[in-house]
Amino acid sequence: MIDSSTVNQLVGADVYGSDDAKIGTVGQVYVDNDTQAPTWVTVRTGLFGSSESFAPLDDATFDGSVVRVTHDKAFVKDAPRVDADGELDPSEEQALYSYYGNGDATTHGAPAESPLFDQDADRGVDAQRTNERSSNDHGTQGHDTSGPTTDDAMTRSEERLHVGTERVEAGRARLRKHIVTENVTTNVPVSHEEVTLSREPITDANAADALAGPDLSEEEHEVVLTEERVVTAKETVPVERVSLGTETVTEQQTVNEEVAHEEIELVEPGTDGHTTTDTSAVDRDARS
Template identity: 55%
Template structure:
């Protein structure tokens, strides 16, 4: 039997049946006359989108688990009743009949006209509750990812010096000279008459002259012209990095209440 002092433990706890987890407890409905907890809603279905009423007459709270003697299929197939903060006598009678309970939660019977209202859970004070189960404090933590960009030295390639031989044509102009034959004739004069009369008067004679000419001469000499080496230099440039970061947003969802737990 769940008491009024256990409300803060029941709300948000995990409902467990004989065949395992049923869902998360959303609200607790109190008896108007006695103030005792009579019904709890359990969020079932995909993503907890469906709320089903479960009687608390034979329920027991242990840690963060609310143990009820009903199987998952039994609760899943319970009559669909809107969780609008109020159970009409007809709705309550329908639920009692389905679970085989009499009005007040014991035995079997015809039901009761007592209405149920949702608790505002004032006993919880400034204690929050994560819908996934654990009890938290009066605030939730909003986190976000921050982008930290650094640099990493990696090898991007290699460079090497290689020496090889190529041939090219080099043209230079150099002056060259050669000798050519020309005939010079001079008249007989008193100055050369003696040379002219030296020898027989009539004879055959031959004079020979050696001709010379210059030819270009090429010599090649290997001489050092420069020293070449590999070196590196660091060049800094700006690079823009774009990455997605996630952050949590907090929004207020009143879920049809006025902020005090009272539904409108």
């Protein structure tokens, strides 16, 4: 239930539509002059909150940080543009009621008291609008037939696209190591001893050694043979250091958005409703 006790908490709260899409944040809160119950909020939409759209609080909910309205995001953003600069006059409020289909304007909504709003400035705006309506009653030439009287000129507006960037987390990279076993094959030279038999004839030089023993005897001679065997050993040594780092890569991305602009048509008397488009402003924009 959104009542007068929650007015101060509404300012700055996120606003979500019936499609669970975020519309924007609350800019101003308008309350009923009689009951002081909040009836409308302005929702800051667009890039950097450059636009404000009115949204009704009928059947809306507020959980302390998020306002959920009963209309989807696109519907709220397409609501009639009304200056959120003071008390709503009957024609502005009626235009909003007609768009949202939630009744007729019986009491004018006024912005809730908040440090964000200058009440003296709001009263000045109301006084200006009163003076404009009074002048029109005395025969101002030209007036806006679809809204309150301003002056004898019509303002043409257009949307401007503002493009910016924000930094978001795109993913995470981690270093992880694990053990891999592989076979290593290498050739190692090994040596061994083999028995060789040498025979030499008896000569004067070795005759003394040959006749040193008995004439006939049985005996054995033994030779120890040796060989080399392969011995392996392993040691762990550091081979390299690997670290994580980041680098910034800039690439071009194309942004495609729709922007709206107003065109002014001249309806001349006696032309059976045929209009002439004022293309001067459009041509100027195209040339620029």
